[in-house]
Amino acid sequence: KAGVTQTPRYLIKTRGQQVTLSCSPISGHRSVSWYQQTPGQGLQFLFEYFSETQRNKGNFPGRFSGRQFSNSRSEMNVSTLELGDSALYLCASSLADGTSGQYFGPGTRLTVT
Amino acid sequence: TQLLEQSPQFLSIQEGENLTVYCNSSSVFSSLQWYRQEPGEGPVLLVTVVTGGEVKKLKRLTFQFGDARKDSSLHITAAQPGDTGLYLCAGALASGSRLTFGEGTQLTVNP
Numbered sequence: 652k653a654g655v656t657q658t659p660r661y662l663i664k665t666r667g668q669q670v671t672l673s674c675s676p677i678s679g680h681r682s683v684s685w686y687q688q689t690p691g692q693g694l695q696f697l698f699e700y701f702s703e704t705q706r707n708k709g710n711f712p713g714r715f716s717g718r719q720f721s722n723s724r725s726e727m728n729v730s731t732l733e734l735g736d737s738a739l740y741l742c743a744s745s746l747a748d749g750t751s752g753q754y755f756g757p758g759t760r761l762t763v764t
Numbered sequence: 765t766q767l768l769e770q771s772p773q774f775l776s777i778q779e780g781e782n783l784t785v786y787c788n789s790s791s792v793f794s795s796l797q798w799y800r801q802e803p804g805e806g807p808v809l810l811v812t813v814v815t816g817g818e819v820k821k822l823k824r825l826t827f828q829f830g831d832a833r834k835d836s837s838l839h840i841t842a843a844q845p846g847d848t849g850l851y852l853c854a855g856a857l858a859s860g861s862r863l864t865f866g867e868g869t870q871l872t873v874n875p
Binding site: 655684686693694696699707709741743748750751752753754755756757758760 | 794795797799804805806807808809812814852854856861862863864865866867868
């Protein structure tokens with residue numbers, strides 16, 4: 652089975668712009684979660700989607716949004732980028748929920764200048 | 765305050781030594797997972813433990829879930845340079861709830 656894929660792998664944006672990141676889960680996995688990883692804060696949960704519905708949400712501002720399509724692929728969007736949004740954004744998929752283990756993609760490295 | 769506290773944060777040892785990483789909380793978890801992450805890559809799932817007192821072994825790695833399901837440990841025997849990486853524990857408070865990650869333990873094994 653192919654693993655979780657994320658595109659693009661690297662991205663450079665300027666403050667005020669918006670960005671869309673994409674994630675394709677492992678075939679058959681219906682749950683997709685997004686995380687932000689920074690050296691100071693570690694892995695922070697953004698949101699989780701299951702069957703096209705947002706099931707859980709972390710403590711991030713409304714500039715961070717996501718969606719899931721009928722084929723379980725997911726996108727996350729960050730509007731009005733700030734310097735502090737520079738991070739590694741990770742997507743993880745699992746069969747039903749993440750409590751039995753999640754499978755991560757390689758991440759998208761976002762740099763905001 | 766972190767829901768999951770990992771210790772130590774950094775660990776640098778020589779090849780062949782043993783080590784233990786701890787993951788502690790005041791909360792009870794329905795399941796706990798350990799991951800290993802290498803630079804520029806996503807975390808890779810090592811193990812999931814769900815039963816209090818459970819012990820799982822993966823080659824030279826031994827994982828234990830505390831009896832009260834509030835803590836866990838990862839023990840590596842005869843560490844090798846290939847074990848170098850960031851080790852993360854993550855817990856779920858209930859089925860269907862999100863995972864909360866510890867801050868991680870950066871392990872360096874020197875040849």
